[in-house]
Amino acid sequence: MATTRKVIITCAVTGAIHTPSMSEHLPVSPSEIAEAALGAAEAGAAIVHLHARDPEDGRPSQDPAHFEPILEQLKAHTDAVVNITTGGSPHMTVEERMRPAAVFKPELASLNMGSMNFGLYPMLERFKEFRYDWEREALEKSRDLVFKNTFADIETILSIGAENGTRFEFECYDIAHLNNLAHVVSRGLVQGPLFVQSVFGLLGGIGAHPEDLMHMRRTADRLLGDSYEWSILGAGRNQIPLATIGAAQGSHVRVGLEDSLWIGPGELAKTNADQVSRIRTVLEALNLEIATPDEAREILHLKG
Ligand code: KMH
Ligand code: ZN
Secondary structure: OOOEEHHHEEOOOOOOOOOOOHHHOOOOHHHHHHHHHHHHHHHHHOEEEOOOOOOOOOEEOOOOOHHHHHHHHHHHOOEEEEEEOOOOOOOOOHHHHHHHHHHHHOOOOEOOOOOOEEOOOOOOHHOOOOHHHHHHHHHHHHHHOOEEOOHHHHHHHHHHHHHOOEEEEEEEEOOHHHHHHHHHHHHHOOOEEEEEEEOOOOOOOOOOOOOHHHHHHHHHHHHHHOOOEEEEOOOHHHHHHHHHHHOOOOOOOEOOOOOOEEEOEEEOOOOHHHHHHHHHHHHEEEEEEEEOHHHHHHOOOOEE
């Protein structure tokens, strides 16, 4: 079989959901995050999706000062596409969440396409020992937490993209988020190719059954036609299975410790690169080619 289609691997290296007590391998300091991103890029990730943390206690941070050393390291050592979060943590205000993307004007930034419950609290049952009080508090509060992404918030974040030439990874956690994306397209606020990151298996969003994936796919096809590039993010144990099903049907894939701490049942991933290598093996077994950073730029029409 000919190998033609290029698949973009995104690696989300630390995020804001998992906490340092959950895995000793979660990158926390700027140098750990940069090193993890470089390892992921070397293993085949064309895009690295970045959050930062306060090195004191691993708390999620949108302070540009915590991003700067990470970005400097990446600039010096890789041509991977840098994608800066505007999701930050669901506990932060939108103004706080936008700061690093507004300051650093990356090629790509995330944009969360709707408000939703963000149920992290079941993790409390699995991880009982927390090194820092903020970890337990964040999980407890998530029982009553709305991840707020109103239409006004979405338009505000889109405006920093329009000013800086930043394009977006549209994070869609449920069917309604595709409707919201189609709505902003119809208002002329964004143009294709749209990079649609469909997120499966987070409590508060769509499930992680293959039927959920098909429903997202069919709905995106109906609403967005051929103006989008599809990517799959399965949370936790769904990471590799859903990426595999999606890739076999034309999607790009996202892995990384932001989305899953695991490399196998009961086995923590030691590095982000391990997860990139795992999905790369799957993609190659499917006779798919891995996109380089420049190929990803071309596919997604990034400014470079
Ligand atoms: N944590 C992921 C499920 C963002 O950074 O904007 C979604 C995410 C959000 O990556
Ligand atoms: Zn993120």
